[in-house]
Amino acid sequence: MEYKFNEIEKKWQDYWRENKVYRVSNNSGKPKYYVLDMFPYPSGAGLHVGHPLGYIASDIYSRYKRLKGFNVLHPMGFDSFGLPAEQYALETGQHPATTTEKNITTFKAQLDKIGFCYDWDRELRTSDPQYYKWTQWIFLQLYNSYFCNTQQKARPIADLVKKYETKGCKNFTADQWNAFTKKEQEDILMNRRLAFSAYGEVNWCEALGTVLANDEVVNGVSERGGHPVERKKMRQWFLRITAYANRLLQGLETVDFSDSMKEMQRNWIGKSEGAEIEFNIKNSDSKLNVYTTRPDTIFGVDFMVIAPEHEIVLNITTANQKAEVEKYLAYVKSRSERERLAEAKIITGCFTGAYAINPFDGKEIPIWIAEYVLAGYGTGTIMAVPCGDQRDFAFANHFKIPITNIIGSHFNGQEANATKDAVLQNSDFLNGMIMKDAMAVAINKVEELGIGKRKVNYRMRDAGFSRQRYWGEPFPITWSDGIANPIDASELPLELPHVDKYSPGPNGEGPLANLTDWVDLSPNPSPNERGTKAPGYYNSTIAEWKKTIGFAKQNRKEPTIEENIIWQKLRNRKIGGFKFRRQHPIAGYIPDFVCLEKKLIVEIDGGYHNKEEQKIYDAGREAWLAECGFTMIRFTNDEVKNSVKNVLKSIEQALLNKKVLEKEELKTETNINSELEKQPALENEGLAPSPQESESSKYESLKSEGLTPSPLERAGGEVRRETSTMPGYAGSSWYFLRYMDPHNDKTFCDRKASDYWNQVDLYIGGTEHAVGHLLYSRMWTKVLFDLGLIGFDEPYKKLLNQGMIQGSSRFVYRLNVEIPFTESKLNFDEKLLWKKLPFLSKFHYDNFHLPETKKLIQAEYDEIFKNTSLSEFKISQPSPLHVDVNIVDGVELDIEEFKKWRNGEYANAEFILEDGKYICGVETEKMSKSKFNTVNPDELCDKYGADTFRMYEMFLGPVEASKPWDTKGIEGVHRFLRKLWRLLFDEVKGKIWTDEKATDTELKVLHRTIKKIEEDTERFSFNTAVSTFMICVNELADLKCSKKVVIEQLLILLAPYAPHISEELWHQLGNKGSVLDANYPTFNPALLVESTKDYPVSVNGKLRTNIELSLNLEQKQVEEMILENDIVKKWLDGKLPKKIIFVKNKMINVVV
RNA sequence: ACUCGGGUGGUGGAACUGGUAGACACGCAGGACUUAAAAUCCUGUUCACAGCAAUGUGAGUGUGGGUUCAACUCCCAUCCCGAGUACCA
Incomplete structure (x- = not known):
């Protein structure tokens, strides 16, 4: 019997799926183990062989832990909001929701093919309203919390308000607080909230009218279009992660991350201890606050450098220097932060003309501005000590600023020396002291003189949390009178509205700002925009219209459950491709749902329709709307509850029965208005009034019937929604909690579930997330912990970093020719040239500079172009071209495939070979489609099977290491699995295993393997584990061992690595249950004792x-x-x- | 520029705590089986020099130095490559 991996793998994948063998329960007597992969972004390019590396590792470990008797949670989902989908939408017009959905489908199919043990019932998508409902909810928790410095933890902001109201604080008394306006109070609170709004710098591109990601800015201009980009301040949301800096540092002591990872996080947080010193400025009232970690060098300060964007700059710049400073500021504006820090070789700066006064000796210190100082760090000012700091030294040298030497012979005048061991000179009261000791002395003196204070500083900045983008979570925030108002939690999720265009909104706002109906919650439209007559399907004055629209908005915000169910099915053109609107005013009435194109109204009965008076009103309304051409269908709440399907069927049928209105017919206001004019005044008929006609007294009566007054009455003034959306890391900061309880609609994660699953025991992902995602999710966890919502304050117990798989690109080398100057374009056959220009094998390319090679190639060239206009041309240095790695076997090009490649672009190409072969060049680069070096896992699974693919990925090297992909070695792993198969099946004889007892030698082989596999799996050394399997099978084959007792045990060891073949052989050997739940073999050391x-x-x-x-x-x-x-x-x-x-x-x- | 990784045969890598460098594979070379191919199996394979050969000698883990009885492993310096640097995820 042959090893038919395709059949076997399909068979067991189906079996596992149908029997839900990977379903995980939150109730189990077994100990729990939580394995998690870093949230993948479902990119359009699909999975390449680099992605599954970590997934295979986590899958192996999960299966291993399961065999070891744990209840293992190993979920998978998608971080499905993000810039690439939006970028794609901009380019192609396809909605991100559509492309994202498609990408996820592809991803899942690819993942399933590799045979992972995910419980798909727990799948998450961050762009799903049922998921981001809770992202928004947690945002509100952050918004409504502050960091209490006394308790060093998050507390409800209400506690702070209470304190202000009763006791006041350092800056104001309780009475003062209570006398503040609402706006003043809110501004003060905003300075404490964990999620807060403030001004932050962004990359602003005027030409595109939008804010750009750093990725989208290349060399100071936009990647798209090459337009200039400048730094601009805009209102943004931030997370106050700096408040948690210290706890994020301390938390590192409690987690099992690699030392380098901890080091990276520590450096990112950048805690330093030093002093903040105040400098007076000559001839100015302004003062300069400087933070320094080296107060001992205070007498070595030869100049100050402040960040160009520091607000003090324009105050202190002298008239003489003004022009120059302005010129410099314009230059700096065009530079990205990274460029400013990275290009240290080019020294730029500008003197302001002002001088700071050294508070100790009164020395005048020139104040400069320079791009290498950033406003966001510390106080945005540094005191430059050129003898002790290399960058300061280079700056002083460049601008010829005299250098004071305070460290004697430690400074050689050629380069700075950052020592702390020198004995201080030229340093007044610090003279003769060792620098290390002088620090404390200097700080004490600073505090004594009241010119500064001891201070702990952090390099880390608060995390920017808004994006001027469409494809992200909307903020549950509205703005009125400059005050942010959180949306009530009961109104979540605030769904991302559908847009048809993804271009930015006005004034640098995101695309959402274009949806005026969505953004503008204010009852009064601005007259400029709307004219004097209300728009739409009304025949009403603006005053009346305002009221109607107010009602409509309010109703929209407070739908009944039934309405919501139907709305979810109707929105986004889900039924028949027609657009429905919810609570959209028509002719002064507000129907529940309306399809304008079809003039179809759908009503779901609310409670107040039972009243006799209301029934008459309803009937009148229906008749009146019918006159305007609208058809109305009505459903009771019970009908919706009993069968949503039937309701939808009826709606669909109703849509089919009506013709589509022409756009013109639909849009013209007069059309409807003229119909409206025909209507008799309703009041005269004795029917219930429509809202816009009612007087305020009647208004009251509606209120008593369960309708809420419009925002007009509540807030007054303009009310707008926040139009930014949240960044990519919002959804991924807490997703590990949602997996524990993915379908809960009462809370983000039930406390019972999070207490059971607790921390992620093993988290696998790349180091590229070292300082972004990992710090954010650690912070969110701490906040949730502080607020008592979960019981642990570090999300990930152990972190394993997977390396990147790079692409191994292949190159072909096409010969070039020197086209003589005198030759006009018409005189030679250019087409023929490009068609037949020969490709040189690598040897010839490498030796092209040698005269003899060149001569040889020239001869070949002449032969190819003999008797054509091209024969006289001189050849020149060939150029390398990327060639698809999939048509190269190792380094040898498959010439026939190459001729077919790219629709036969090179069908007639000539080749200059070496030893009859075309050898390609090799280079390691990032795996990317444009470099033709991507390898698709699907094809490998088809050709060799998932088990081979899984083991080969592991065999390639340590999980942590980055390495180039080369498919070449996969045969070896495949051969190993075949060899294993042959231990049990002979091509001719069929089954060959026996029930004999194992010999000592065989047991020795087995137990050596058990020991090594267990050790290697525990320490994530999967590559050596695969080698061990190979050695074991080689040895058993040498011993001609086909004994069931031995191989059965081996299959259990192998099951985490190659689940399909293990399961198949396990059953072939006559076992009933799944190998997934077998007993893991126990190692017996007695068998391995040597003398x-x-x-x-x-x-x-x-x-x-x-x-x-x-x-x-x-x-x-x-x-x-x-x-x-x-x-x-x-x-x-x-x-x-x-x-x-x-x-x-x-x-x-x-x-x- | 800064922070963190990494550099071992023709290739991927192994050597876990300083203790036989190159396990296991790929590739290559030779052979067996076969009409042939595929598949499979066997042998060899770090480099240099000497030898018909068994074998022997020397060198060898990016480079230069150091510690040690012993260094891929520890220390110092240096070169090269990769990741991150706050709006890619």
Whole structure:
């Protein structure tokens, strides 16, 4: 029987899916284990072989833990909001929701093919309203919390308000607080909220009218279009992660991350201790606050550098320097932060003309501005000590600023010396002190003189949390009179409205700002925009219209459950492709849903329709709307509850029965208005009034019937929604919690579930997330913990970093020719040239500079173009071109495939070969479609099977290491699985296994394998585990061992790595249950005990021979025995050994 | 520029705690089986020099230095490559 991997894998994947073998329960007597992969972004390019590396590792470990008796949670989902989908939408007009959906489908199919053990019932998508409802909810928790410095934790902002109201604080008394306006109070609170709004710098591109990501800015201009980009301040949301800086540092002590990862986070947080010192400025009232970690160098300050965007700059710049400073500021505006820091070789700066006064000795210090100082760091000012800081030194040198030496001989005048051990000179009261000791003295003096204070600083900045983009979570915030108002939690999710265009809104706002209906919640439209007559399907004055629209908005915000159910099915053109609107005013009425194109109204009965008076009103309304051409269908709440399907069917049928209105017919206001004019006044008929006609007293009566007054009455003034959306990391900051309880609609994650699953035990992902995602999610976890919502304050117990798989690109080399100057374009056949220009094999390319090679190639060229206008041309240096790695076998190009490649672009190409082959060049680069070096896992699974693919990915090298992909070695792994198969099945004889007892040798092989596989899996050394399997199978094959007792155990060990073949053979051997739940073999050390060892013997550290010795010998006996050895004697050459080193069970070294 | 990784045969890598450098694979070379191919199996394969050969000698883990009886492993310096640097995720 043959190893038919395709059949076997399909069979077991179907079986596992149908029997839900990967379903995970939150109730189990087993100990829990939570394995998580970093949230993937479903990119349009699909999965390439680099993605699954970590997934395979986590899958192996999950299956291993399951075999070891754990209840393992190993979920998968998608971080489906993000810029690429929006970018794609801008380019192609396809809605991000559509493309994202498509991408996820592809991703899932690809993942399933590899045979992962995900519980898909727990799948998450951050762009799903049922998910981001809780992202928004947590945002509101952040918004409504502050960091209490006394308790060092988050607390409800209400506590702070209470404190202000009763006790006041350092800056104001309780009475003062209570006298503040609402706006003043809110501004003060905004300075404490964990999610807060403030001004932040963005990359502003005037030409595109939008804010750009750093990625989209290349060399100071936009990637799209190459327009200039400048730094601009805009109102943004931030998370106050700096408040948590210290706890984020301390938390690192409690988690199992690699040292380098912890180090990166520590450096990112950048805690430093020093002093903030106040400098007066000559001839100015302004003062300069400077933070320094080296107050001991205060007398070595030769100049100050402040960030160009520091607000003080324009105040202190002298008239003389003004023009120059302005010029410099314009230059800096065009530079990105990264450029400003990275290009240290080019020194730029500008003198302001102002001088700071050294508070100790009154020395005048020139104040400069320079791009290498950023406003966001510390106070945006540094005191420059050129003898101790290399960058300051370079700056001083460049601008010829005199340098004061305070460290004597430690400074050589050629470069700065950042020592802390020098004895201070030229330093007034610090003279003679060692710098280390002088620090404390200087700080004390600063505090004593009241010119500054001791201070702990952090390099980390608060995290920007808004994006001027469409495809992200909308903020549950509205603005009125400059005050942010959180939306009530009961109104969540605030769904992302549908847009048809993705271009930016006005004034740098995101695309959402274009949806005036959505954004503008204010009852009064601005007269400029709307004219004096109300728009739409009304015949009403603006005053009346305002009221109607107010009602409509309000109703829209407070739908009944039934309405909501139907709305979810109707929105976004889900039924028949027609657009429905909710609570859209028509002719002064507000129907529940309306399709304008079809003039179809859908009503779901609310409670107040039962009243007799209301029924008459309804009937009148229906008749009146019918006159205007609207058809109305009505459903009761019960009908909706009983069968949403039937309701939708009826709606669909109703749509079919009506013709589509022409756009013109639909849009013209007069059309409807003229119909409206025909209507008799309703009041006269004795029917219930329509809202816009009612007087305020009647208004009251509606209120009493369960309708809420419009925002007009509540807020007054303009009310707008926040139009930014949240960044990519919003959804991924807490997703690990949602997996625990993914369908809960009462809370983000039930406390019982989070108490059970607790921390993620193993988190696998790349180091590229080291300082972004990992810090944010750690912070969110701490906040949720502080607020008592979860019971732990670090999300990830252990972190394993997977390396990147790079692409291994292949190159072909196309010859070039020198086209003579005199030759006009018409005189030679250019088409023919490009068609037939030969490709040079690598050897010729490498040796092209050699005259003999060139001569040879020229001859070949002449031969190819013999008798054409091209024959006289001189050849020149060939150019490398990327070629698809999939048509190259190792380095040898498949010439036939190459001729077919790219629709036969090179069908007629000529080749200059070496040894009859075309050899390609090789280079390691990022895996990307444009470099033709991507390899698709699907194809490998088809060709070799998922088990081979999984094991090969692991075999490639350590999970943590980055390495280039090369498909070439996959055959070896495949051969191994076939060899395993052949232990049980012979091509001719079929089943060949026996029930015989295992021999000692066989048991030794087995138990050595058990030991090594267990150890290797535990320490995530999957590549050596795969080798161990190979060794084991090689040895069993050598022993001709086909014994069930041995191979059965091996299959359990192998199951996490190659689940399909293991499951198949496990059943073939006659086992009933799944191998997934077998008992993991126990290692028996007694079987491996040895009595002798073949010791390596070195003389002077060089290996000379091996001697087999009993393991129970002691030093003395060993010494005697090895001195008898002929080879040792030969190397001693009659001399006496100085020393003999003997390490038991390791080695022997004779020192002469 | 800064922070963090990495550099071992023709290739991917192994050597876990300083103790036989190159496990296991790929590739390559030679052979067996076969009419042939595929598949499979066997042998060899770090480099240099010497030898018909068994084998021997020397060198060898980016480069230069150091510590040690012993260094891929620890220390110092240096070169090269990768990741991140706050709006890609």
